[in-house]
Amino acid sequence: MCSNDWWSNNLPEGEPMSPLEDLVNRLRKSGIPLENEVAEAMQHVFIGSFTDHELDGFWHDRPVPFLITQNDAAKTISAPHMIATLLHHLELGTGQHVLLIGAKGGYLAALIDYIVGKDGMVTVLEPHPEVLYHTEERLEFHDSKGLIRVLPVGSLEDNDEVTRGVDRVLITGAVKEIPLTVAGMVEEGGFVLGPFGGPIQQNLLKRERQGDDWLDTELGNVVFGPMDLSEAERDPLDPQSLADHIEDALNIIVEMVEIDNETIERIEELVYSLRGMPADIPPLNEDATEDDLVEHPVFELLMAEMEWLQPMWPLFGQLLAIDIESPADWDDDQPPMVGGHEDLVP
Template structure:
């Protein structure tokens, strides 16, 4: 594989000289994360790679293509988020996974979830992350990004990677952590947007307009025929939309007043208070106990045939996840990823209930197998978390 070390160094030195790249952690992240691994080989231009320009990674036709943002823009995005090491980050728009890989270097103890409407781009992104063994830290979900992930909120940081109208950010703002959560987005109409940084403190929102940019609109039309779960729902005879709910977005478009200031973001305290070894050991022991209880219920689920009992087990798991949330910040638990998997298990259980009186045994077995795969994934994740804490 070609070594791009010197080209990277020249690019980063240029960004530093222009006073754009100021975060030493981000400088190191750029050096460690290989951009070329996020671009299909047929689109790699070795001359232009690591130049300060966007990089094409997806192309269907002149109206349907996607690029990874230019390095200076990625720098502005990630520095604008003011990521702490244990922040949870929601990214709207996959950008091939490159931005999320860099963000993971800045927030290694946090969880990152990408919402991407295009299932093909989502698949490309997952494969890219798997190549670099980052799929355990970054999850990709096919969904209308405008909905956000309210069931997994609060989010310490939300990054919007495509143009979005002002009123469309309102449901996202509600999902921000009230304790200095930050949303960063190119807000505006089709031609020109303003990259805006919005900070939430309790019930107040403070904004800082930064620079004029030109982004393609955030892709929001979910291709339902390419979403496995959605296809399952349609075939069951009761079209329950699991991941695509535009009505929910419209209902949430309430007026949120944003106060614009110039330096509010600079007041975020990036320092953390150290914890004693005794306290951390106690927290680990308590968290492991809840994880083991969650694991027990997951195992029970695999041998349970009664759908109503399966719903009860899911409720128990929800309760254990709520308990685990209290340890998330201190121990870096992957609570959001666990919750997302349990939500998938619940969705399949709904499908099983709908199919309960059906004679379509093949479909029933297919749904059960998919649900068991989710249970297996959950067990693996729990085992991994327990092993890490021990």
Template sequence: MTLPTRDSSPDALHAAMVRRLIHTGAALTVAVAEAMAAVPRHLFLDAPPRVAYSEQDIITKRAADGPVLSWASAPGTVATTLEQLIVLPDQNVLEIGTGTGYTTALLAHLIGKGGHVTTLDIDPDITAAARDTLTATGHTAITAITGDGRHGHPDGAPYHRIVAAGTWDIPAAWWDQLTRGGRLVVPLRLRGQSYSIGFAHRGDRMVSDTIEHAGLTPMIVHEGERTASIHRDSLVSLVLDHDQPINSAVLSGVLHRGQAVAVSGVTLGRDAPVDGIWLRLAATEAGCCRITAQPSAVTSQLCTPAIPVGSPALVNEDSLAYLTLTPERYGYAHVLGAIGHGPKRHQLTDRIIAAIHAWDQDRAAAPTITLHRSTPDTTTRTRLIIKGANRLTITY
């Protein structure tokens, strides 16, 4: 994280943030850049201006037992989300997940005096604090209410745009309250990973046209997921979707069974994301899921995923394989590979290597992610992902 070092006044730090967002491409349009310049971020945060204008998420509320309940996403994440949303003057916008009210203020700037923003949060304390800050900063033409975001806010519908906190599925209320041709931007969970997806509403379908790395606060419950330990003391776990026919019990101890190591020859820069490979696997593999390994599991070489807190894995009955990295000779990059365990370890590592090579042929390629309100007619090569009442396809 790079912080400005010269003039430390709020105005100077604010201006430096906007320049950074333009330089990095997070703010691509004049409208978004002007909105980011018009709304002082530090007024919405209980943090020093130097921190408020840095490129970092800031925790704003924790539960009594420690888990994070709310945070303010980094400015770059917010700007990217606004670019995905394509807000136009005079539109009616619903924001699900109020947070500090900062994004609410940016939305209000983008729609101008002829539009309206309704912001909704399940936590009354968050709603009240955001309402106070919005009023104090002159943003009075905003409706801030407390409620369950899964139900939207029918009294203010229909909406031209809906922007939401992270979720595992798209509730029916969002379909119904968004105008046909409107846009929904949401960090959506796909096989254990989140992607910020810009959807266009096409009646019985939501069709993606932008996919970005996700960084927004998730809604409290991902009801479509379950976590299963595959080693004692939960040193290694899998995050699975309820539609996946995976019996985690037969994987207990799999990491001590026969091992296969496969190397792709494809390199990845330090700290580069593996989202593209993950999406490739999610598009084609019924057993694609998330593997997590505790530090002691990594140190002991029991399990060494590419990213220990969450990497793509494949499961087939009593066998498992996952994406891994090995340092290149001079340490400037890593070589992508796969490690497998169990009777089908070689087949699973081969499939991960194939996904790596498919991704490497065009690393910028983005699939079309389509949400269907009913089961679509698909080819045998298109895998359906079941999300509650919705069906999802990923096509390249």
């Protein structure tokens, strides 16, 4: 574990700012909403306690990995500007019960715990076993103010684990809908905050419960990795994953450039064909030859459509390799492009 001894902001007069102080100043200067209680939480919760990876990227407002899985998928703690944005929109208060879906290594849970205080409660749900173990291990050594629980997703079905209604839900990976089990836990007037959409781009939504209805507030476009890390571990030629990505890319492209209806229909037919492929197509391994690639059913399908698809493919390629600048990663004489978030999607 990393020592927090140097983490104090009580620096002697004339000493240079700590990396955190410098980061906070940059975030505020770039217009990121950063409440005092969030900045205070970041001062007391050292990110190095939740990852063994280098922190330089984090100090420059980039996501930092906390785990590389056995299948070489990277799981990250979000960039500081996105953490500040999420905590701002959560509207946290003392004594609240916050449900965090997607552990982010335990760092977000520790920040939320500091803000909701000794009477508050943080329940972390994590679908991936490796991430679950990492989070339990790191939070075991964290000096929390209130109660922090780390649970597998299936535990929601156990009534003994659901002893208190939820005031806030934060989803930290891309999803399409609120899980029904989670929706039933949210108290009247409480809300769910998360990235809703496809694998390439999502809309950050605040979904507030009002009786049997949900009131949506759109908070801007974001780019998060999938909620379920197993999706990031899929083979690049997995037909279902490729169909999801092409469909999401098409929705973005039609808003950017004019495409004739025939091409749109052909892309939609390609997506339909990919989704109709068998689910048990063997993935290509590291030893696959060029012949193995050429004979792969998904590759064969793409090649058969390439005559009309080729002019569109560069656009799809750009969208599948999105890289958005972080707003606090800049010098005073080089203002940033504000407004994006990358989550190191593998």
